[in-house]
Amino acid sequence: AQTVTQSQPEMSVQEAETVTLSCTYDTSENNYYLFWYKQPPSRQMILVIRQEAYKQQNATENRFSVNFQKAAKSFSLKISDSQLGDTAMYFCAFMKPGGKLIFGQGTELSVKP
Amino acid sequence: EAGVAQSPRYKIIEKRQSVAFWCNPISGHATLYWYQQILGQGPKLLIQFQNNGVVDDSQLPKDRFSAERLKGVDSTLKIQPAKLEDSAVYLCASRPTPKGMNTEAFFGQGTRLTVV
Numbered sequence: 001a002q003t004v005t006q007s008q009p010e011m012s013v014q015e016a017e018t019v020t021l022s023c024t025y026d027t028s029e030n031n032y033y034l035f036w037y038k039q040p041p042s043r044q045m046i047l048v049i050r051q052e053a054y055k056q057q058n059a060t061e062n063r064f065s066v067n068f069q070k071a072a073k074s075f076s077l078k079i080s081d082s083q084l085g086d087t088a089m090y091f092c093a094f095m096k097p098g099g100k101l102i103f104g105q106g107t108e109l110s111v112k113p
Numbered sequence: 114e115a116g117v118a119q120s121p122r123y124k125i126i127e128k129r130q131s132v133a134f135w136c137n138p139i140s141g142h143a144t145l146y147w148y149q150q151i152l153g154q155g156p157k158l159l160i161q162f163q164n165n166g167v168v169d170d171s172q173l174p175k176d177r178f179s180a181e182r183l184k185g186v187d188s189t190l191k192i193q194p195a196k197l198e199d200s201a202v203y204l205c206a207s208r209p210t211p212k213g214m215n216t217e218a219f220f221g222q223g224t225r226l227t228v229v
Contacts, residue, residue, distance in 0.1 A: 006155075035217065043202060045156075045220035091155055099144050099208060100169055101218055103155040 002027045004094050004104035012110040013082045020067075021077045021107045023092030029053075034068065034075045035093040038086075039106075048090070051075065082111045115139065117221035119205050125227045131193035134224045138186070138207030144168075146218065147180055147190050148204040156204055162188065195228045202226070 003026045013019035025034070036048040051059045051068050058066050063083075067076045079086055092104040118137040126132050138145050144163050148156035159178065161168040164185035173180070177196070182188040192199055202225050206218040 004155075037220075043204075043223045043225075045204065045206070045218075047217045050217060098168060099163070100158065100161060101146060101206075101208075102158065103148075105155045106153075 002029070002094055002096060002100075002102050004092055004102055006092055006104035006107050008107045009105070010108045010110070012112055013079075015082055015084060015111055015113050017082055018078060018080045019082055019109065021079075021090050021092075021109065023075045023077070023104055025073050025075065025092070025094050025104075027073070027094065027096065029096050031097060033095045034066075035095065035101075036064070036066070036075075036077045037091045037093055037103075039089040039091060040087070045091070049077065079109075084111050084113060087111045117205055117207055117219050119203075119221035119224055121224055122222065123225050123227075125229060126195055128197055128228050129194040131191065132195055132226060133189050133191045134203050134205075134226075136188045136190070136205030136221060138188070138205070139209070139219055142207035142209045142219075143185070144208040144218075145182055145188050146204075146206040146208075147188070148206065150202045150204055150223070152201070159190070192226075195226075197228050200226055200228045 005024045032053045034051045037045045049061045063080045065078045089106045091106045095101045147159045150156045159173045160170040160180045162182040180190045202223040204223045206220045208218045
């Protein structure tokens with residue numbers, strides 16, 4: 001069975017600095033997708049970034065980028081120039097063929113002024 | 114494009130009572146998910162539908178939880194009877210493409226259930 005592990009329950013960063021959130025996963029699949037979702041206090045899950053397993057190039061979306069290490073089954077999220085609005089829970093998620101979407105335990109990120 | 118709609122937003126019930134949650138996915142989305150998110154934890158998949166068929170319900174406590182997706186559109190999740198440990202946020206999500214994976218899941222705002 002697939003599992004997703006986020007080993008950092010809480011992180012904090014100063015505004016304008018860079019922070020990296022860690023995620024590891026376990027799977028025997030070769031083709032899959034990985035996602036980072038953001039969940040602010042309003043509870044609405046919002047997609048931050050996605051990565052296709054067969055693409056070696058790391059995905060980037062403005063201030064958000066990932067470091068995807070397929071062999072190590074690692075998928076970290078880097079947030080550059082952190083903003084107060086980035087304060088939220090961040091969830092790493094794995095989707096295998098068939099569409100089953102599995103989440104990690106989450107990392108609570110606080111951006112401090 | 115309208116998002117995933119869920120109702121109610123909040124519900125408080127006594128243990129052993131029954132409760133139902135409703136989800137209206139984004140129009141045309143074939144895949145629908147129900148998740149249970151206990152405070153401080155990640156969402157746990159309860160059931161996944163593709164159109165009106167069940168793809169995965171391996172973590173659904175079938176002695177008390179049931180879900181249906183009539184006509185492959187709206188879905189309801191029911192708990193009967195509720196236990197204290199069912200207190201959680203119940204999230205509904207939908208995704209447009211049944212076969213392709215290059216699509217994100219869109220989430221509703223969830224229903225916060227408190228069992229007292």
